[in-house]
Amino acid sequence: MPKVFFYAIIKTLMDELKPTIGLEIHAELKTRTKMFCDSLNDPDETRPNVNVCPVCMGHPGCLPTINKKAVESVIRVGLALGSNIAPVTKFDRKNYFYPDLPKGYQISQYDQPLVSGGEMHGVRITRVHLEEDTGKLLHELPAVEGEQREDRPDASFVDYNRASVPLMELVTEPDLRSAEDVIKFAKELQLILRTLGVSEANMEKGQMRVEVNLSLNMGTKVELKNINSFKAVELAVAYEIKRQKEMIEKGEKIKQETRGWDEKKQATFSQRSKEEAHDYRYFPEPDLPPFETSVFDIDGLRATLPEMSEAKRERFANEYKLDKERVELLVLDKELSDYFEQAVSELKEYSATCPVQTLYNYLTTDLKALMKESEALIADLKFTPRHFAHLVALAGDQKITSRMAKDILTKMFESGLDPEEIMANEGISVSGDEDAEAAVKKVIEANPQAVADYKKGKTASAQFLFGKAMGELKGRGNPQKLKELIEKYLKP
Numbered sequence: 051m052p053k054v055f056f057y058a059i060i061k062t063l064m065d066e067l068k069p070t071i072g073l074e075i076h077a078e079l080k081t082r083t084k085m086f087c088d089s090l091n092d093p094d095e096t097r098p099n100v101n102v103c104p105v106c107m108g109h110p111g112c113l114p115t116i117n118k119k120a121v122e123s124v125i126r127v128g129l130a131l132g133s134n135i136a137p138v139t140k141f142d143r144k145n146y147f148y149p150d151l152p153k154g155y156q157i158s159q160y161d162q163p164l165v166s167g168g169e170m171h172g173v174r175i176t177r178v179h180l181e182e183d184t185g186k187l188l189h190e191l192p193a194v195e196g197e198q199r200e201d202r203p204d205a206s207f208v209d210y211n212r213a214s215v216p217l218m219e220l221v222t223e224p225d226l227r228s229a230e231d232v233i234k235f236a237k238e239l240q241l242i243l244r245t246l247g248v249s250e251a252n253m254e255k256g257q258m259r260v261e262v263n264l265s266l267n268m269g270t271k272v273e274l275k276n277i278n279s280f281k282a283v284e285l286a287v288a289y290e291i292k293r294q295k296e297m298i299e300k301g302e303k304i305k306q307e308t309r310g311w312d313e314k315k316q317a318t319f320s321q322r323s324k325e326e327a328h329d330y331r332y333f334p335e336p337d338l339p340p341f342e343t344s345v346f347d348i349d350g351l352r353a354t355l356p357e358m359s360e361a362k363r364e365r366f367a368n369e370y371k372l373d374k375e376r377v378e379l380l381v382l383d384k385e386l387s388d389y390f391e392q393a394v395s396e397l398k399e400y401s402a403t404c405p406v407q408t409l410y411n412y413l414t415t416d417l418k419a420l421m422k423e424s425e426a427l428i429a430d431l432k433f434t435p436r437h438f439a440h441l442v443a444l445a446g447d448q449k450i451t452s453r454m455a456k457d458i459l460t461k462m463f464e465s466g467l468d469p470e471e472i473m474a475n476e477g478i479s480v481s482g483d484e485d486a487e488a489a490v491k492k493v494i495e496a497n498p499q500a501v502a503d504y505k506k507g508k509t510a511s512a513q514f515l516f517g518k519a520m521g522e523l524k525g526r527g528n529p530q531k532l533k534e535l536i537e538k539y540l541k542p
């Protein structure tokens with residue numbers, strides 16, 4: 051067979067190598083106490099080993115008790131994803147040794163997960179179960195102000211504050227095909243967890259951890275783990291798809307293993323060969339009985355779910371006639387979208403035309419710029435959504451110029467006053483019709499060339515004259531009125 055022909059066949063095979071990707075996502079739940087004891091679940095605690103007790107440290111003879119709030123949180127996640135809530139569920143021991151696991155086993159769920167099934171963005175959910183987190187290994191002691199610490203390059207340290215913090219694990223079917231799919235899914239899940247208020251789900255803080263199972267053409271599975279940002283996950287998945295394609299092209303075998311992400315080299319690297327489920331010697335947790343989820347008011351929990359992102363997208367598109375990009379910006383920011391909705395509801399009172407688009411623009415450009423400049427949050431704003439709506443109505447109905455609107459907004463930002471109050475205080479007023487007429491007359495007399503040009507069909511001349519007239523009025527003209535007058539005077 052000619053070499054070129056052979057190569058062509060191989061090349062065709064390569065092009066058909068399809069990535070098959072499934073995800074395992076862990077998220078720390080926002081509860082007051084840990085999963086099986088009364089120790090505090092405080093992610094902001096900086097002193098090591100203060101939120102610990104004999105139960106989460108696995109002292110012999112200590113019995114765990116189930117954190118009801120954690121179970122409820124996972125049930126709510128299941129309801130939001132349209133999943134099935136198991137009528138009966140139980141906990142199991144997953145046995146392995148590691149210094150960050152004080153008990154020598156993790157209490158998890160094996161064959162009867164709390165939640166199963168459901169779907170998000172076309173990706174099927176296999177299961178969502180509940181377990182406990184591990185402690186944190188530190189290979190360098192963090193510096194503490196005012197404290198002298200011995201340098202111990204030969205030692206590692208362990209902080210058990212996080213040990214036994216409630217953790218949910220969501221597993222998907224291998225329905226994803228690309229790095230973009232992975233990021234889209236993970237970000238949407240993060241949004242859902244935040245909307246439900248069950249987790250902060252901050253990747254950088256390790257509150258949400260995305261593990262990727264990836265294979266080409268359903269071949270050997272490689273797991274990507276310990277990656278702590280969306281960007282790094284995206285890069286690692288793209289890198290791994292390319293790496294495996296090239297290996298198959300060269301006729302090399304892909305090893306079943308766990309790989310991490312090397313930020314410096316921008317490459318994945320082998321961490322360890324993958325363990326099998328039977329290595330963990332799962333067995334039912336003897337200290338916790340199976341329990342019925344009917345002890346929770348499931349229908350009540352379903353009825354009180356907040357509006358989820360997908361429903362919000364649809365509603366914002368229909369109700370406010372915003373395009374996809376604008377809707378997304380609002381849906382991703384609850385504080386901003388709440389403010390937007392409050393302001394829109396006030397806008398109707400001030401303006402018959404109800405310029406929602408104008409409100410969106412002032413909110414996301416001018417106001418956001420002011421906030422960014424002084425590092426203010428929506429909660430820090432001194433003026434109310436009603437004041438903001440009033441300003442937008444004045445600008446949207448062209449009672450003030452956009453220049454004036456921006457100045458007034460800056461003053462509102464500083465003082466928290468209503469725009470009309472600021473206009474009265476500062477002597478900002480829109481010029482009267484007589485002034486406007488005088489200004490337009492003056493400008494038309496002074497610029498015969500522009501008038502002649504306009505009559506020859508150069509419509510831009512009207513804009514030039516408008517600018518001149520506004521200048522005469524020191525920026526205080528009523529733009530709508532000025533436009534009308536200029537048109538009137540230019541007409542033969």
Ligand code: MN
Binds near residue numbers: 076181219
């Ligand atoms: Mn897990």
